[in-house]
Amino acid sequence: MMTNEGGTFQNFWTIGINYKKTTTVERGLFAVGPDQYERILTRAKALGIAELFIISTCNRTEVYAFAPSPEAILTILAAETAGDLDLLRRSAYVDGGEDAVQHLFQVAAGLDSQILGDFEILGQIKNAVKFAHDRGFVGSTLERIVNTVYRSAKAVKTHTALSCGTVSVSFAAVQYIKDHFHDAAGKKIVLVGTGKIGRATCKNLIDYLGAANITLINRTDETAAELAGALNVQSAPYAQLHREVAAADIVLVSTGAMEPVILKLHLSGQKPQLVIDLSVPCNVEKTVQDLPGLTLVDVDALSKIKDETLEKRKAEVPKAHKLIHEHIAELTEWHNMRRFVPLIHEMKGRLEGIRVPASLCNLNVEPADEEREAYLKKAVNAFAAKIRKHNAAGCSCIEAINDYISYHE
16 A cells, blocks of 8 residues: 655646547547646646656647646646646546556556557657656655656556557557458548658558558658658658648548648548548648548547457456556555655664674774774664564664674674
8 A cells, every 4th residue: 555654645636538428529628738848847847846747649638747736737837838727627637645656657668558559659658758757856755756667568468468569559450451442451541740740640550451552751851761661652742731641541630739630621522531530639620521521539538449468468467567666566565665855864873873892792803993893783783674564664773773783793
């Protein structure tokens, strides 16, 4: 059980929204880009919040912070995003202390992902923490928490099959195409956005659909051309977005933009088209679904895809929980011992001031300095071990003095 004594975790909070209670549109209102992240950190610092990081993905926006209360964090998040405070309060979950720490462990392991076991979230957490760390918002306590979280997630990845198979948002998109197009390999496909998800999606289109007529478009033309060359597909300049999208049978979008980049006017409306929006906030204007023959699919719809791989992953959940519990127990022990660090240092200082007479130890000469140092180390280590075992100082102080004296005998 995670204890909150000593103030180490009692002010640790998770404030967030995710796919469980909100739509992609609502999550998009609270998405946090790099500039917003910077401004949130600046506001937090002005309020005396020194440790904080933010995860913002297609499935969630979450703030992890040490703060006196979550109210200030809610206010800052609403102020720096497109959503309003009332909506955030209605939609957000707020966990504190033990629950907040446990939530982070579960998120990192993929247990809280929209597609169970999606391991991409761990990389997103690491990037989020690095952003905050580089700006001085990750102190020793938060760093210890996230490092233990990383080790826990790695253990889950290594020792369970929770992330087995090829189930992810990008793979789900390809599965959707496969289920709805018998001749998908021959369709003209345009993929807008060549970031991490876009790259994974393109590889899945090639590997699992056998698609060859793929055109990549990115705001940076060189990036699209480089990936196209590596995967032996085509690319087109961003300036030709309108023409390429209008001619496509299937359009996949994952640009990470804060506003729609695919508009109703970009699409032909003259033939059946499938548009898959892998982004949060939505990168496709919602009104495109009014066009005749057009099907618009977002990440929430993709998450409903079920297959044998997901069923196998569900069977691994108890193993994952066990590994997480073990790492939380380790973190708890560190936390409990951290409360006694000042006392251990004080005890060491007091023992250093004790000079045991040679006559008391039946010795002819005083112990050498290196011997006294060895006795001191043994006594302090024994003192720390007793505190760790009993989770309290109690009579251990007196015992430490007796131990120190007895080592001389």
